[in-house]
Amino acid sequence: MGNSSAKLLLIGLDNAGKSTILARIMEPDESVNGITPTIGYKKDKFTRDGVDYYVLDMSGESKYRDLWQSNATTIDDKDKIHGIIFVVDSSDKMRIRVAKSELDLILENRSISNQIPFLFYANKCDIKGACTLEEVQDILDLKNLKREYQIVSCSGLTGKGVQEGIQWLTGLVKLMIESGSR
Ligand code: GTP
Ligand code: MG
Numbered sequence: 001m002g003n004s005s006a007k008l009l010l011i012g013l014d015n016a017g018k019s020t021i022l023a024r025i026m027e028p029d030e031s032v033n034g035i036t037p038t039i040g041y042k043k044d045k046f047t048r049d050g051v052d053y054y055v056l057d058m059s060g061e062s063k064y065r066d067l068w069q070s071n072a073t074t075i076d077d078k079d080k081i082h083g084i085i086f087v088v089d090s091s092d093k094m095r096i097r098v099a100k101s102e103l104d105l106i107l108e109n110r111s112i113s114n115q116i117p118f119l120f121y122a123n124k125c126d127i128k129g130a131c132t133l134e135e136v137q138d139i140l141d142l143k144n145l146k147r148e149y150q151i152v153s154c155s156g157l158t159g160k161g162v163q164e165g166i167q168w169l170t171g172l173v174k175l176m177i178e179s180g181s182r
Contacts, residue, residue, distance in 0.1 A: 004177045005052045007080065008169075011068045011106070012087035013099050014060035017123040020156030021087060022057050025166050032156060040064055041071065049170050051177075055085075065102060073111045080182050081112075082173045085119045085165075088136060090153070091127035096139045103140060107147075115181060117148040119169045121162070126155040148172060 010018050014037060023032045026046045038059040046053050058068055072081060084106070088099045106112060122136040133153045137143070142151060150168045154161030176182040 003047065003050050003052045004174065005054065006082035006173045006177065006182075008053055008055040008083045008085060009068070009072055009081055010055055010057045010085045010087070011102075012060050012085075012121075013089070013095055013102065014062075016060055016087040016089045016095075016099070017121075017156040018060065018085075018087045019057055021085075021121055021123060021154065021162055022055065024156050024159050024162045028159060028163055031159075037061065041067060048166055049174070051170055051173055068102075068106060069109055069112075072106065073109070081116050082176060082182050083117050083119060083169050085121065085169070087121045087123050088140070089124050090122045090130040090132075090136055091124045093131055093135075093139070096131065096136060100140050107145075114147055115176075117169065117172050118145070118150075119165050120149065120151040121165055122151060122153045123156055125153045125160065126158055 010022060012018050019035045019038055020032045022044060038057055041056050041058045044055045044057055056071055086103060088096050122133055124130055133151060137151055142149060152161045152165040154165060
């Protein structure tokens with residue numbers, strides 16, 4: 001049997017580490033160098049456990065954040081999103097609060113199906129004094145999130161936690177595809 005295909009949206013504030021994490025997902029054993037801020041968005045592809053992923057790595061810069069909503073809506077209308085990866089910089093508490101308000105906008109958008117699971121990467125856990133997983137979870141108020149979600153503490157820099165997150169998502173994506181719900 002051939003691979004399944006799935007679509008992911010990769011969002012989070014600028015400098016959170018989205019493109020770095022994506023590079024790590026694609027090449028787990030390679031250290032990541034030379035990533036520059038994403039302009040608008042970038043399309044990428046990778047395969048994990050029999051799933052061919054197509055991913056939109058969005059810029060987190062404020063002038064591009066409207067694209068999160070519009071891309072999510074148009075893609076989901078046309079051919080369904082299977083997961084949203086939301087990255088926060090755990091070393092910057094103030095900005096996790098800003099990220100929370102951006103997350104709320106996505107969650108309030110009724111045209112983005114509430115069947116779509118969320119994977120949260122609490123990134124930059126290598127930085128001394130970074131928020132713990134529990135602190136990030138509290139600021140984002142994930143306990144009240146009415147979605148399937150997982151939060152993983154990670155470092156795009158060292159690779160810690162990155163594979164664990166995408167593995168969790170892939171398990172769910174496979175179930176969604178098998179059951180025909182997405
Ligand atoms: P935009 O494309 O502008 O939205 O940013 P982004 O979320 O894609 O962030 P990017 O991957 O470009 O990383 C931003 C900066 O954070 C870069 O200098 C990375 O090297 C650094 N960075 C990413 N992940 C980590 C991490 O886990 N730890 C540390 N210490 N630095 C990281
Ligand atoms: Mg980027």
